[in-house]
Amino acid sequence: MANPRGVVVFDVVGTLVGFESWHLAIDKIIGTKLKTHGITAQMFGYTWMTHAELEYTFLCMSERYTPYRNVMKATFYRTLGMAGVANPRDAFTDDERDRCQAGYAALELRPGAKECIEILRAAGFDVWCLTTADLARVQGYFTRGGVDMPAESFVSCDQHGVAKPALAAYEPVFTKCKAIGEAWFAAGHMWDVAAAKKVGFKGAYCSVYEKEDCLEIHGGEMDVMAETLPQMARRIVEVAR
Missing domain, CATH: 3.40.50.1000 (HAD superfamily/HAD-like)
Known part of the structure; x- marks a missing residue:
């Protein structure tokens, strides 16, 4: 201009x-599993995203900058655990994590x-x-x-x-x-x-x-x-x- x-x-x-399309993607990929733990796709998506943002921000504050996509990948299982899933690595897979994260790139x-x-x-x-x-x-x-x-x-x-x-x-x-x-x-x-x-x-x-x-x-x-x-x-x- x-x-x-x-x-x-x-x-x-x-x-x-x-984020609507991402929540739909999460629901399609792991929604059935989440529901067995009383978790909705929207709540999991929001919690995963905000937890990743928190870690990302704290890394930056301590001068250890890490790309957000890496932080998001690392916090998937922890978020599930914090949401009440007792053994998240037994109940969910890396493939499901990666597919859910790919849905975030398709907003x-x-x-x-x-x-x-x-x-x-x-x-x-x-x-x-x-x-x-x-x-x-x-x-x-x-x-x-x-x-x-x-x-x-x-x-x-x-x-x-x-x-x-x-x-x-x-x-x-x-x-x-x-x-x-x-x-x-x-x-x-x-x-x-x-x-x-x-x-x-x-x-x-x-x-x-x-x-x-x-x-x-x-x-x-x-x-x-x-x-x-x-x-x-x-x-x-x-x-x-």
């Missing part, structure tokens, strides 16, 4: 991309994600992505969703070895954005938007994923608050005027 008025940087997984764009990006681009904004995921996987989400997202628009935490929400993960991107124009960070995770805002971004939050914003622990409202992705895009355009 020639001479954009600014940049809107998006978180990808959880924001523009949802789909949320309804309204394409429209959201189109609204921002039509208003003169460039759209970038900052993610903890590996770039090939994230680019695949957009390709399958029919959204053109040039390779140069992606920034992965793998490139700098620092994970969000460490402020150092946002700072290099913010510096590049400010050299262009207005710098916005948009996400469906309140912790993500709040951290980006602390380094100088204007913050846009969409409750499409979390539903509850928990503002009481994140320091008050962001510059934009919305329930849907297209609504968030329109409000960014309005505020930017």
